[in-house]
Amino acid sequence: MKRPTSQDVALLAGVSRAVVSAILNRTPGIRVSPEKRQAVMDAIAQLGYRVDAQARGMRTGRSRTIAAYGNLDNPMFLQVLQGAQQTCMQAGYHLLLYGKGGHPGEKEELLALYQERRIDGLLTKDATGFADEAFAAMVHEAGLPFVSVEGYPESEQVQSVLMDYGESIRMALDYMWRQTGLSPIYIAAYESDTVKWGDRHRLEAYERWMAEHGSPPRIFRLNVAEPEALRELLAELPGPAAVLCNWFAASNMVYRAAAGLGLAVGRDLFIMSADNTAQANRYMVPSLSSIEVPYVKMGAAAAERVIRLAEGKEPEDVPAKIWIPPQLAPGESV
Amino acid sequence: MKRPTSQDVALLAGVSRAVVSAILNRTPGIRVSPEKRQAVMDAIAQLGYRVDAQARGMRTGRSRTIAAYGNLDNPMFLQVLQGAQQTCMQAGYHLLLYGKGGHPGEKEELLALYQERRIDGLLTKDATGFADEAFAAMVHEAGLPFVSVEGYPESEQVQSVLMDYGESIRMALDYMWRQTGLSPIYIAAYESDTVKWGDRHRLEAYERWMAEHGSPPRIFRLNVAEPEALRELLAELPGPAAVLCNWFAASNMVYRAAAGLGLAVGRDLFIMSADNTAQANRYMVPSLSSIEVPYVKMGAAAAERVIRLAEGKEPEDVPAKIWIPPQLAPGESV
DNA sequence: CTGTTAGCGCGTTCAC
């Protein structure tokens, strides 16, 4: 038993293939009598007919497929994928998955997909503040619709979906203030020496908030490779104290140092993280309060934008940046 | 500037399209002179030609694409995807992603993809021990190559990639014994009342190990909704004690209970988890020793099998089950 | 042995 084609449907319904196509695609400007339309629908149901996406794609030059590229080691990427996949399905698109593997020319190969698989758009999950203008230019040049999640925050040429990191810090500080009445110190963990986009905004927001509340800012830069420094810092703090960490890794180090010093988190020491990148906040003992980056929503927003771009439905004057607000995730640590 | 086609390549190289195709596909039985071959390769490079996957797929009836289906809320699925994506790329295949969304007929729609997008195979990440024979039968009936990760452990009709849960328990017990000289009690956390395949094997392995070591088994069933019970249990244990948990959730509850009782994990109480499903073991304070399920490898193995099946390269007599060994992941809790 | 010609696969689109 062969796979049914539109020809089979047409024969069974007593019409031409063109009509089948027109009905399935709601081709504007076609007029089909209700009887014929019904006959076609019946034939489709009876035969279990499905259009061959490859044949359709060959004719139209599009594939109803978008590519997602990101780091498959990073659990955040999964959330982005979740949001993207949902919106894609709803729009009748399919998601092709590509993982960062560490090859140099890897990302450029995504462009080849544009030719080879006729992908209709590209969505990347980049590191916060990441920007590769050369790549973006190539993509633009090729005419491939492209949206980055968390990348290119300062490039107006590239579409991206971002979260307001400054706002996340204000939200965290307001929450800690309400809960404890303390002005938190700020611990910023870094893996490298350069201060990236997100951290710059977080730091500025912290400084501004402290200024507005008449407290002197207390900022502590923490090298993730040197956890001992933290022990000294915490030992000198007058308790009870409150600390806000820029990143889960810092919070985790604070938990360890607190354990070593016999400080009880949530009582002697209040901790909050400005993120939940390891997806482990709720498993910490006690659970870690934080601000969450709503990656599922960001993935959904990015996919939606990519699809609109692919379909040419996006007006020219829409802003290049889509901002998604941060979310408070209370735990037991504050 | 139009996208180059094989026609363009053929013209530039002074040959027919058939030759271009033969060279690209190493068609067996077709011999091309080195000069022509080189001319074609040059033309391809010069034009930046790429075959149109949709046109090729339409002709061959295949798409060099496989579908991955699983729960996008589950970080383990990401690891499976990572392994699958890598092997797919290496074999020249592409991965289409589908997330479990909760719709009833959802999985059956994957079969429609077989018709619509001509996918060459299907890979699912199922819950441990899961089996849906009706679905498997439909897939088999349709002739779609199918491999499950962690599902269908007892169905010889379905291909699956599994880990030996009994072995993971033995590995954990041996390790704890070496490190502490203690015979651990066993805490099994459950969300529902039925004991699933994996947990049955774990339990049996625990009982056998204890018998072999001449210790009476001490098994504690823990309802995840009633953490108080744990507190009583731990309070009565003669310290130092060792506990082996079937699942991360149980370990996490033990950490909490221990904190409440003032017991120091890693000193008064040794804990080990038979899994790392939340990917949070290393963030626990102290870090949680565990046995890991090598999901990346399992995803890779599954993809490899699917591709071999799709290409008809799999001999008939290969066993339906692929077993991947568990891995010890030492931490600070034992 | 090397290479060509012609037809096919299947849905879309445009002139009639």
Added chain:
DNA sequence: GTGAACGCGCTAACAG
């Protein structure tokens, strides 16, 4: 509402 051309690569049959 129809007929016929078209998109692009593959492959069987065939020719030099």
